[in-house]
Amino acid sequence: MPFSAGSNTDLLARAFGAQLEGMWKQAVVIENRPGLPGTASVAKAAPDGYTIMLTSNGHSIIGSLNQSLNFDPIKDFAGITQVASQPVVMLAPIEGPKTVKDLVDLAKSKPGQFNYASAGVGSAGNIASELFKQVAGVNLVHVPYRGTPEANISIMRGDTAIFMSFYNASGDLVQSGKMRALAVTAPKRMPVMPDVPTMKEAGYGDVDFDGWFGVFAPVQTPKPIIAKLNKDLATVIADPEQRKRFTTLGVDLVGSTPEALDKLLASDAARYGKFFTPAAAAAK
Incomplete structure (x- = not known):
């Protein structure tokens, strides 16, 4: 997770991780690696389903903010599911x-x-x-x-x-x-x-x-693994107690198909990335 402990993303990850541990009968480790190093580590991870990333829609603009990345924030990730939506x-x-x-x-x-x-x-x-x-x-x-x-x-x-x-x-x-x-x-x-x-x-x-949060895997992760993760995360999202808890915090838990999350990421990159290009920065 490319965010620090105590962040919105961290709160979601720890709540989801606790339930997934019960479902999978094995440990789910929440690793806080703030910034680009954390994102890059997932892009370069083995595509076996054991390393996934929960991030925010800020992921959509890191390609515009950083001109010399060693990974592609769109092409190197496969969407699993959106997990939450939150207005500002x-x-x-x-x-x-x-x-x-x-x-x-x-x-x-x-x-x-x-x-x-x-x-x-x-x-x-x-x-x-x-x-x-x-x-x-x-x-x-x-x-x-x-x-x-x-x-x-x-x-x-x-x-x-x-x-x-x-x-x-x-x-x-x-x-x-x-x-x-x-x-x-x-x-x-x-x-x-x-x-x-x-x-x-x-x-x-x-x-x-819309401030959305989603879960991604390395792009070469096999589709059956993506489908399994999507199904299990959907179970957590649908849990009434989780939904009630996050509603009181102004957060809506929402799921999606992997394809819908990929489309959302690409559309946000096109919509908001133009605000953060070198030309846009020079005009400010």
Whole structure:
């Protein structure tokens, strides 16, 4: 897993791994190897089904962010199944704009003078913020932090104008009144935040960002093994207790076919990769 312990991906992996251990009657080791080394280790692993990767949709843009990879993030991986879907929440300081429109008007009046926070380059918040910038036509400067906690602090201090984050990473700070939620990138309001409008309701329906998580194997993994892993993960996804647990965290457990995940990865690479090309970076 190319993420640190305590991340959204780590939470999913450990919950799924515990159930798979019971099903398979053997140990499932969750190995945190943050960043490109972790991803590369799976790309180069033996295609025998014993090394698989749980990652986020940030995987779709690493080819655009890194021009000299020793693996192909699309061609060197075979999708097994999507496991979860999670919208992001646009957060702002309590003393900042009260609506998305207020934010846009303010940013347009002072282009390039406001920042947006993220949990790091290539994170879900980074991708969602770049999409928002394009749709809203605003110039916000990216300030990547070393993880969600630092980005949360930047919002509470008023150092940055917005932070696109997950509910289970920042929602408690909204509920306690330490920051304001302006909108969510879901097609409908989140049950855990019923008073927060969707981006469509806020007037920016094209910001339809879905933070998804999926499981992949090395590309040469035989199809019967992919099918077996897909079937067993589908059993975990369908477990009522797991679904209930993650729903309270703002996460929807969803499965897919291997082919659907491959298609999703490729389409996101085409959709969001253009925001992170050298030409795009030079234009910022």
